[in-house]
Amino acid sequence: MNTLLPKLDRHAQARLLRIATHAGALLPLALLFYDFWYYRLGADPVREAILRTGKPALILLLLSLTITPLMSLAGWKQLQPLRRPLGLYAFLYVCVHLAIFVGVDYELNLRLILDGLVNNPYVVVGFTAFLLLIPLAVTSTKASMRRLGKNWKRLHKLVYAVGVLAIWHFLWLAKDNGEALIYAGILAFLFLLRFQPIRQPLMRWRRALQNRRRRPAASKRAAIQPEAEL
Amino acid sequence: MLIKKRTGIEIPSSQITPEHLYLSRRHFMKGAAAIAAGALLAACRPDPPTTLPPTVAASDETGAAPATAAAISVATDELGRAVNSFESITNYNNYYEFTVDKQRVAELAADFQTSPWRVVVTGMVDKPGIYEIDDLRRKFDQEERIYRLRCVEAWSMVIPWQGFPLAQLLQAAQPQSAAKYVRFQTLYDPEQMPGQKSSRYEWPYTEGLRLDEAMHPLTILATGLYGRDLLPQNGAPVRLVVPWKYGFKSIKSIVQIELTDVMPTSLWMAAAPHEYGFYANVNPEVDHPRWSQASERLIGVGRQETLMFNGYADQVAALYAGMDLRRNF
Numbered sequence: 001m002n003t004l005l006p007k008l009d010r011h012a013q014a015r016l017l018r019i020a021t022h023a024g025a026l027l028p029l030a031l032l033f034y035d036f037w038y039y040r041l042g043a044d045p046v047r048e049a050i051l052r053t054g055k056p057a058l059i060l061l062l063l064s065l066t067i068t069p070l071m072s073l074a075g076w077k078q079l080q081p082l083r084r085p086l087g088l089y090a091f092l093y094v095c096v097h098l099a100i101f102v103g104v105d106y107e108l109n110l111r112l113i114l115d116g117l118v119n120n121p122y123v124v125v126g127f128t129a130f131l132l133l134i135p136l137a138v139t140s141t142k143a144s145m146r147r148l149g150k151n152w153k154r155l156h157k158l159v160y161a162v163g164v165l166a167i168w169h170f171l172w173l174a175k176d177n178g179e180a181l182i183y184a185g186i187l188a189f190l191f192l193l194r195f196q197p198i199r200q201p202l203m204r205w206r207r208a209l210q211n212r213r214r215r216p217a218a219s220k221r222a223a224i225q226p227e228a229e230l
Numbered sequence: 231m232l233i234k235k236r237t238g239i240e241i242p243s244s245q246i247t248p249e250h251l252y253l254s255r256r257h258f259m260k261g262a263a264a265i266a267a268g269a270l271l272a273a274c275r276p277d278p279p280t281t282l283p284p285t286v287a288a289s290d291e292t293g294a295a296p297a298t299a300a301a302i303s304v305a306t307d308e309l310g311r312a313v314n315s316f317e318s319i320t321n322y323n324n325y326y327e328f329t330v331d332k333q334r335v336a337e338l339a340a341d342f343q344t345s346p347w348r349v350v351v352t353g354m355v356d357k358p359g360i361y362e363i364d365d366l367r368r369k370f371d372q373e374e375r376i377y378r379l380r381c382v383e384a385w386s387m388v389i390p391w392q393g394f395p396l397a398q399l400l401q402a403a404q405p406q407s408a409a410k411y412v413r414f415q416t417l418y419d420p421e422q423m424p425g426q427k428s429s430r431y432e433w434p435y436t437e438g439l440r441l442d443e444a445m446h447p448l449t450i451l452a453t454g455l456y457g458r459d460l461l462p463q464n465g466a467p468v469r470l471v472v473p474w475k476y477g478f479k480s481i482k483s484i485v486q487i488e489l490t491d492v493m494p495t496s497l498w499m500a501a502a503p504h505e506y507g508f509y510a511n512v513n514p515e516v517d518h519p520r521w522s523q524a525s526e527r528l529i530g531v532g533r534q535e536t537l538m539f540n541g542y543a544d545q546v547a548a549l550y551a552g553m554d555l556r557r558n559f
Contacts, residue, residue, distance in 0.1 A: 039278045042333050043314075043322035044385060044529050107533050112525050119522035172520045175383060176330060176430070176501075 014078060021082050025089035028056040029096070046105045050097060057093035058166050060086050062186055065163060069193040073202055075210070084140055087159070091137040094130050126169035129162045136162070163187050301457035302390040307376045309541060314387040314530055316456045322529065323463040324381065325482060327416065327423035327435065339462035342422055344483075347467045351399065353488035354409035359402070363467045367453055369402075370394035375450055375471070380512045380540045382476035385527045391471055393452035397445045405441065405489050412444040413437075413494035414470060415486040431497055437481040438494030438508065439472065440549075448473055448545055451484070474542040476510045507559040511550070512540035516559050 008016065032052045035041050041048040064086035070076045101123075106113045116123055136156055138144070145152050167187055171180040192198050306312050323335040347363040361369075372392045380386045400412070418434035420426040426433045443449065452471045453460060460466035465482025472479050478498055498506035505519050514524045514536040528534045539546050550558070 037275055039276075043318035044332075044527065046527060047385070105527065105533065109533060112533060112535075115522055115524045119517050119524065121520050123521075176326075178330075178430075 010078070014081065017078065017082060018085070021085055025056075025060060025085065028052060029093070046100065049100050050105065053093050053097035053100060054170065057090050057097055058170060058183055060090035060093065061159070061163055061166060062183065062190070064090060065159065065187075065190050069190065073193065073199075073206060075206070088137060088140060091133050094133060098127075098130055122169050122172035125165050125172065129165035129169060132158050132162050132165070160191070163190075302376070303374055304376065307378060307388050309378075311378065311388045311528065311531070313376060313390050318529055319387060319389055319455060320461050320463055322387075324383075324477065325425075325463060325465070326431065327425045327433075327483075328463075329425060336461070336463040338424070342462035342466070342483075344460075344462060344467040347485075349468060349484055350486045351403045351488075352486065353413070353490050354406040355489050356404035356406060357402065361399075363453075366394075366399070366451070366468060370398050370451075372453065373450075375452075377448075377471060377473035378540050379471075379473065379477050379480070380526060380536065382478055382506070382510070382518065382523075384521060384523065384525070384536075385529060386534070386540075387529050390456055391450065391452040392454035392457070393450040393471065395447055396449045396451050396470070397447065399451065399487070400441075400445060400489075403489070408491050409489035410441055410491050411489070411493055412439050412441060413486075413488045413490050414439075414481045414484050415488075416481055416483050417485045430501070432500050433497070435481055435497045436494060437470065437479055437496045439479075441489070442549055443472070446546060446549065448542060474512060474539040474546045476512060478506070479510050509550075509555075509558050511546075511555065511559075512536060513538060513555055513559070516556055 032049060036045065036049065039045075064083050067079050067083040067086065070079055102108065102113060106116060117127060118124075136158060139148060139152065139155060148155065164187070167180055167184045170183065171177055174180075193202070302313065321336050322332050324332055325335045325339065328335045328338040345363065349361045349363070349366065350359075351361065352358045372394055375391045375393065377389055377391060378386055379389050396412075414437045416435035417423070418426060420433075439449070450471050451468055452465070453468050455464060460469065462483075465480075465484075468484050469482040470480045470484065479496075493508055496506070496508065498510075499508060512523075515538075517523050523536055525533055526536050537543070
């Protein structure tokens with residue numbers, strides 16, 4: 001990360017990352033709206049809109065799950081402020097996804113929606129994921145974090161369950177969905193990184209690498225120090 | 231020769247949606263769309279494009295009639311549902327031999343060779359035969375049939391096919407008395423059909439019908455739609471259309487028709503036996519294990535309740551008298 005953005009100070013770097021996150025997260029929604037506006041959603045625009053809100057939701061959720069391992073294993077602490085917006089944008093896409101399903105696809109037809117909810121196992125799974133996301137979105141503020149203390153972390157472990165349900169939902173909705181397996185693989189990999197027997201050796205390895213790099217750097221800094229003071 | 235005639239199906243008046251319900255549903259849909267887009271913004275949205283897709287423009291140079299409602303004798307099915315546009319029908323296809331992406335089949339199938347093409351009729355028949363595609367078009371009078379197509383994925387279209395009853399071809403072949411089933415096969419050519427390189431499925435695509443289903447007057451072999459020859463994405467040059475069954479039963483680009491005494495195993499039965507059965511009749515009461523079949527999205531219109539046997543119950547329900555349709559799904 002530091003080699004990618006060598007000339008920027010910490011604040012500028014943080015701002016750039018934040019802007020890129022907001023822009024990147026909103027891009028799929030903007031493109032969807034553009035394609036809708038100019039009738040470019042194909043023969044079945046409803047399905048297209050549902051897919052094109054569901055997939056970004058899943059990708060943003062997975063991205064929010066990559067922040068923690070990148071911080072702890074790669075040391076990219078500057079990514080920390082991105083986790084919350086990524087999670088909230090995932091929730092936004094889920095809301096739009098659900099709104100299109102209920103309002104446009106099922107035309108607010110309560111009887112059919114109920115049938116859709118009860119007899120569509122993939123909808124049950126997806127809807128459960130949505131319900132579990134609500135408390136996470138509601139308690140995403142700093143104030144909630146302070147108020148809940150240790151329980152905040154416990155509560156937000158739910159995001160793993162949401163990830164599993166979201167991929168399950170994606171896997172089940174089509175006749176054959178190979179693409180969902182790719183996301184399942186990514187989620188499984190992210191889980192592995194959090195698994196202690198794998199995480200600890202990785203952490204130890206990283207610390208050893210850091211120490212080796214830090215020692216010569218530290219001695220060099222010590223040598224330069226007096227000159228800098230002149 | 232193209233004989234234009236209706237399918238001869240009477241519309242039971244009970245099945246016609248009362249006009250006020252129909253109108254209120256439309257009203258509701260518009261309301262939902264307006265909420266989605268923002269009522270004010272929607273007023274600024276440009277009109278939908280009316281230009282025909284390039285495939286149509288290209289074939290127009292050959293002098294074929296434009297693929298508009300003018301090319302067909304009636305613009306609705308017997309339930310009053312409007313036929314889908316040529317553009318929708320030719321750009322939204324499930325044809326896994328090319329790709330699983332419905333919107334890309336047209337592009338990937340564009341160069342598919344449909345001539346020369348032979349269909350072999352074989353198995354338990356007294357007069358087996360090899361038919362050139364032009365023979366099929368010439369020997370059997372082509373009729374227009376406006377059919378609903380209900381995909382197992384819970385979407386549907388209304389399609390103006392041309393074709394001829396499969397019964398005519400079978401009668402010409404003279405099935406033997408031991409023949410109980412008809413087995414159909416799609417071309418196997420991975421060079422032209424890249425999807426067949428995938429080992430996920432047991433290619434070539436295979437489908438089957440019971441002989442009485444195959445002989446039913448609603449069952450046709452289609453060679454065209456909208457007054458012109460089939461395009462590759464729709465199963466050119468000849469495909470099956472069985473309107474009361476889920477779309478996957480209507481096998482495309484057929485090269486072999488075999489009469490047999492054993493129930494054929496279709497590609498989908500082999501791939502997921504608990505999800506796809508031999509019969510695959512449209513049935514709102516028997517759900518797919520992973521989704522409901524109670525309703526469907528009629529492309530270009532909106533959500534509709536799914537009809538028993540896709541609305542052809544009066545014609546075909548007798549074929550399944552006494553059968554447990556939950557078990558024989």
